[in-house]
Structures are given as C-alpha cells and as structure tokens.
Amino acid sequence: MSSTSSSSAPESYKGKANGLGKAFRNLDIDGHDLPPSPAPSSPRNGRKYALATELVYTEGNDQYNASSVPIYQSATFKQESATGGAGEYDYTRSGNPTRTHLERHLAKIMNATRALVVSSGMGALDVITRLLRPGDEVVTGDDLYGGTNRLLKYLATNGGIIVHHVDTTNPECVRAVINSKTTMVLLETPTNPLIKIVDIPRISEVTHAANPSAIVAVDNTMLSPLLQNPLDLGADIVYESGTKYLSGHHDLMAGVIAINDPALGEKLYFTINASGCGLSPFDSWLLLRGIKTLGVRMEKQQANAQRIAEFLESHGFKVRYPGLRSHPQYDLHWSMARGAGAVLSFETGDVNVSERIVESARLWAISVSFGCVNSLISMPCRMSHASIDAKTRAERQLPEDIIRLCVGIEDVEDLIDDLSRALVQAGAVTVTVDNFRALGADKRIGGDSDEDLTEGKQPAQDPEAASVPS
Ligand SMILES: Cc1ncc(COP(=O)(O)O)c(C=O)c1O
Numbered sequence: 001m002s003s004t005s006s007s008s009a010p011e012s013y014k015g016k017a018n019g020l021g022k023a024f025r026n027l028d029i030d031g032h033d034l035p036p037s038p039a040p041s042s043p044r045n046g047r048k049y050a051l052a053t054e055l056v057y058t059e060g061n062d063q064y065n066a067s068s069v070p071i072y073q074s075a076t077f078k079q080e081s082a083t084g085g086a087g088e089y090d091y092t093r094s095g096n097p098t099r100t101h102l103e104r105h106l107a108k109i110m111n112a113t114r115a116l117v118v119s120s121g122m123g124a125l126d127v128i129t130r131l132l133r134p135g136d137e138v139v140t141g142d143d144l145y146g147g148t149n150r151l152l153k154y155l156a157t158n159g160g161i162i163v164h165h166v167d168t169t170n171p172e173c174v175r176a177v178i179n180s181k182t183t184m185v186l187l188e189t190p191t192n193p194l195i196k197i198v199d200i201p202r203i204s205e206v207t208h209a210a211n212p213s214a215i216v217a218v219d220n221t222m223l224s225p226l227l228q229n230p231l232d233l234g235a236d237i238v239y240e241s242g243t244k245y246l247s248g249h250h251d252l253m254a255g256v257i258a259i260n261d262p263a264l265g266e267k268l269y270f271t272i273n274a275s276g277c278g279l280s281p282f283d284s285w286l287l288l289r290g291i292k293t294l295g296v297r298m299e300k301q302q303a304n305a306q307r308i309a310e311f312l313e314s315h316g317f318k319v320r321y322p323g324l325r326s327h328p329q330y331d332l333h334w335s336m337a338r339g340a341g342a343v344l345s346f347e348t349g350d351v352n353v354s355e356r357i358v359e360s361a362r363l364w365a366i367s368v369s370f371g372c373v374n375s376l377i378s379m380p381c382r383m384s385h386a387s388i389d390a391k392t393r394a395e396r397q398l399p400e401d402i403i404r405l406c407v408g409i410e411d412v413e414d415l416i417d418d419l420s421r422a423l424v425q426a427g428a429v430t431v432t433v434d435n436f437r438a439l440g441a442d443k444r445i446g447g448d449s450d451e452d453l454t455e456g457k458q459p460a461q462d463p464e465a466a467s468v469p470s
C-alpha cells in the first residue's frame with residue numbers, strides 16, 4: 001500500500017513490499033490451531049493477500065450468507081442435553097460467535113496465532129499483568145501512557161510487584177535492571193507522548209538472554225498492525241487499545257491482545273473468562289467494521305501528519321515525529337515500522353502559550369485519545385498524563401508545555417490554516433509580513449538568524465489583527 005512509499009520513508013525503504021513477506025509467517029491459514037468458530041475469517045483458499053486486502057476480506061459461514069457478520073446479541077446459547085452437551089458456545093462471557101470472528105480476523109492481520117478482545121486497552125493490560133505474581137519485577141519505560149503508569153503504580157502499591165522505570169530507548173538501561181525475578185518487560189514505541197523509539201528486537205534479545213522465561217509485551221497502539229508487528233520483532237505479547245486506530249471513529253472502547261504461544265493464549269483467555277472483560281457482541285461487530293477502513297484512514301492520517309510536522313518544524317518549533325529526519329531515532333523507527341503514524345508532539349517553551357494554542361484551535365478538537373478520523377489537540381500533562389504526578393513528570397522530563405496533535409483525515413490545508421491561526425492568536429509566533437516563526441526558535445537552533453524575523457517584534461495577540469501567512 002502506498003503508506004510504504006510515503007515521503008517520510010527513508011530512500012532505502014521505499015519500494016519494499018510493506019514487510020508482508022514477513023507478515024503472515026505464523027498465520028494458521030486453515031484455522032486448525034485457532035479456537036473453534038462458526039465464523040471463520042481466514043480465506044478458505046489459503047491465499048495470503050496484501051494487508052490492505054486482508055483488512056477488508058473476511059469469510060463467514062452464516063446460514064444466510066450475510067456479508068456483514070451477524071451480531072450474536074445473546075448472553076446464553078441453548079445446549080442439546082443436560083449432561084456435558086455443551087455446544088461451541090454456552091455463555092457470552094466465555095465466548096461469542098461475533099467476538100470469535102473478530103478475534104480470528106485480528107489474529108490474521110496481527111500476524112499471530114491467536115488474538116483476544118476485551119473491553120478496553122487498559123482491560124488488555126490488566127489481563128496481561130495478571131500473569132504477574134507478588135515479588136515479580138517489571139521493567140518498563142520512563143515515558144508511558146498515563147493510564148499504563150497508573151496501573152503499574154497500583155500493582156506496585158497493592159500487588160507486591162516491583163516496577164523499574166528506565167530509559168527504554170537505551171537497551172543497556174533495560175539490561176542493567178533485569179534479573180531472575182524479571183517476569184515482564186513492557187514497552188511502548190513510539191512512546192506516548194514524547195514519541196521516543198524503543199528497539200524492540202534488541203530489547204527482546206537482551207531480555208530473553210538474561211531470563212528466558214521473561215515476557216516482552218509491547219503496546220502497539222500508536223502504530224496499529226498496519227504499520228508495525230511487534231511479534232515479528234521478537235515480542236511475546238502485543239496489545240493495543242482498539243479505541244484508537246483499529247476502530248477509528250471514537251465510538252467504542254476495546255482492547256486487543258495477540259500472541260503466538262498457545263499456552264500463553266490459554267492463560268490470558270482464562271483470565272478474560274474468569275474476570276468477565278471480553279468485548280461485547282455489539283462492540284465486536286463495530287470494531288470489525290472499523291478495522292476494514294484502517295488502511296485508508298491511516299494512509300490519509302499519516303500523510304496529513306507528515307505535512308503538519310514539516311509545517312511546524314519549518315516555522316521553528318521543536319517537533320517530535322518519526323517521519324521527520326530530525327527525529328534522533330529515525331533510522332531505528334524505520335527499521336521496525338512501515339510508517340510514522342499520525343501522532344506528533346511539539347513544544348512552545350511556555351505552558352500558558354500552549355494552553356492558548358489549544359484553546360484557540362477550532363477544527364482541532366480539545367480531546368484525549370488518538371486514532372480518530374477527526375483531528376485532536378491536547379496538553380498531555382493536563383489531560384491524558386495528568387494521573388502522573390507533577391514531581392514524577394518533572395523527574396521523567398515530560399515538558400509541561402508539550403502539545404500533542406493527533407491528526408485526522410480532514411483536508412490538510414484546512415488543518416494547517418486552523419493551526420496557523422491558533423498559533424498567531426495564542427502569541428506563539430513572531431509574525432512578519434510574509435512569515436511567522438516560533439518564539440525562541442532561533443535560540444533553539446543555535447542563534448541562526450532569520451531574515452524574516454524582526455528583532456524584538458511583539459507576538460501578535462489579536463487574532464483579527466494578524467493575517468496568517470502560510
Ligand atoms: C498507548 C496507549 N495504550 C493504552 C491505552 C489504553 O486504552 P483504552 O483507553 O482503550 O483503555 C491508551 C489510551 O487510553 C494509550 O494511549
């Protein structure tokens with residue numbers, strides 16, 4: 001698909017077959033190893049299609065040949081006899097045909113032998129962390145989604161788990177804390193919200209060498225299976241918030257877990273059935289529907305994100321986005337992923353200025369989350385990461401002024417216009433006749449002078465008084 005030939009991709013990468021030679025390597029195409037289902041979603045002819053095709057291609061054996069998998073909106077399924085005559089399904093907490101169909105479809109596109117779907121991304125992490133026992137040690141990053149940090153803190157406080165937050169961009173920092181009690185290494189890449197890149201293959205290698213029974217779990221929410229397959233890179237578990245790119249419309253909550261090890265799959269399934277967090281039939285149907293447009297949505301979203309990132313950088317902002325060559329881990333990112341995604345963050349140097357930008361935007365909705373078709377703007381320290389206390393945020397060097405942009409599928413010129421207006425209105429830029437430049441930009445780039453930048457000129461505060469150069 002054309003996301004592979006995006007202008008952000010390194011030259012050496014362009015023209016590669018989207019990693020699909022590797023994708024589906026572990027696919028059980030006939031479904032023999034998958035849990036039984038009345039609704040197969042793998043092609044019966046066994047043919048592997050390109051990922052963009054597989055996203056939309058499903059097969060079922062519905063009695064009426066329904067093109068859209070039916071929603072089995074039933075809590076119970078009648079049995080044929082009272083004694084051990086359990087059919088394929090008995091109770092929706094334990095299993096439901098719509099959910100199974102979705103799980104098989106996800107296993108296919110996540111290049112896993114088994115996928116499981118639960119009621120939210122945090123629900124997925126909750127299921128995964130129930131593999132831990134008191135005294136176990138977890139190694140994780142120092143830049144993590146706030147909710148992930150919160151759950152780990154809860155487990156450290158109440159569950160007897162020891163959690164090490166280290167700089168996971170440096171595999172040596174991970175190696176330094178791994179010991180025989182390390183049972184899990186939990187990674188995000190790109191991280192939320194600092195967009196740091198973590199070397200999944202290297203950390204998996206280091207972890208498994210130090211402790212072969214330790215599990216490497218990767219949160220792939222930022223990229224989705226369209227752009228990165230952590231299981232192919234050495235991870236043991238991949239999980240995602242289906243609330244984001246997989247569904248794409250912010251109309252449902254879901255979490256997805258994918259694995260290749262059947263024994264691990266059984267343990268995770270046990271927890272889902274025992275705790276009752278399996279995804280409902282209606283949300284399973286809705287998520288399946290969303291997945292079918294993942295390819296086109298992501299392609300447009302990341303093309304827009306690339307333009308926005310370049311726009312902000314060209315006006316002197318410090319931008320974090322792996323599609324920019326200035327990203328310090330650009331090569332590492334592209335060695336693992338097939339695209340840069342559509343989340344970026346930038347800094348203004350002033351929390352109040354950032355707040356004004358966010359509040360001045362009109363097209364960009366002030367909202368947490370990402371992956372939606374609509375563009376969103378947020379201040380992570382006040383919103384998605386507010387559950388990390390201010391002291392910890394400071395220790396982990398999370399800039400209070402950071403603004404996160406989650407780019408949607410709108411017309412990119414409209415997005416740039418709206419952002420430009422918000423920057424001017426917020427006084428985040430110095431405006432000249434035909435340009436504008438981030439305040440403090442020249443200090444950041446080592447005093448480079450800019451012909452267009454008038455020394456000492458006051459930033460425009462009045463939106464109506466400022467025209468918006470592009
Ligand atoms: C990277 C990441 N992982 C996991 C989650 C949790 O997902 P959910 O909101 O679906 O519980 C989120 C956001 O909420 C996230 O940003």
Ligand SMILES: N[C@@H](CCSC[C@H](N)C(=O)O)C(=O)O
Nearest residue numbers: 145147192368369370383384
């Ligand atoms: N109030 C919520 C905040 C959810 S943040 C959602 C998303 N992961 C993001 O990064 O924007 C909470 O406390 O969890």
